[in-house]
Amino acid sequence: MEKHGRYGFMVIFFCVIISFGLLSFISCFIAEIKKAKRNDLKVDGKLCYLPGSDAYRFGIAALICLIVGQIIGNLLICRNFCSRERGKTRKPRIATALVIFSWISFGIAVILISGATSMSKEQAYGRGWLDRECYLVKDGVYIGSGSLVLVSLGSTLAAAAILTIKNNSQAEQGRRRIHAQVFS
Numbered sequence: 001m002e003k004h005g006r007y008g009f010m011v012i013f014f015c016v017i018i019s020f021g022l023l024s025f026i027s028c029f030i031a032e033i034k035k036a037k038r039n040d041l042k043v044d045g046k047l048c049y050l051p052g053s054d055a056y057r058f059g060i061a062a063l064i065c066l067i068v069g070q071i072i073g074n075l076l077i078c079r080n081f082c083s084r085e086r087g088k089t090r091k092p093r094i095a096t097a098l099v100i101f102s103w104i105s106f107g108i109a110v111i112l113i114s115g116a117t118s119m120s121k122e123q124a125y126g127r128g129w130l131d132r133e134c135y136l137v138k139d140g141v142y143i144g145s146g147s148l149v150l151v152s153l154g155s156t157l158a159a160a161a162i163l164t165i166k167n168n169s170q171a172e173q174g175r176r177r178i179h180a181q182v183f184s
Contacts, residue, residue, distance in 0.1 A: 017073045023062075032142035035142065037136075059120060059142070062113055063114065077160050092163065095166075102155035123135070
């Protein structure tokens, strides 16, 4: 029964992380569709105006879901790293590499989504986004960011799964040893 309880706990966390990842990806996909287009841009001499778009709200939602999913996933990984007996076991290299890859993907995704989202706000005449110039989000930026979201959270889940399986197998071996010593 205890074994099923531990796996049930992990399944719930995995489902929550997958849900946040999918919400973030879907928000990025919708933001790509809703972003400002070239024909929305109005130019008056040297001044430009770009109205705000719904991509701003969806970009914020994508960022929040990504950050929450990454935090939950890494708390799960830290729980598995810390629950192991110190000195007797080694940290799996694959899980460590996946965590590093996850954080790199996460960082790039946050930068891309943040930049694109900030460009999706209203850019008023004479103010623009940067240096008083209006900027449009390039095609595919949100979709690429959404792909990085899936890569980041997928790597986090894979690392958590590897550590969970390893910890549970080590715990089972420990129980067998204790059981063998009791009945010897």
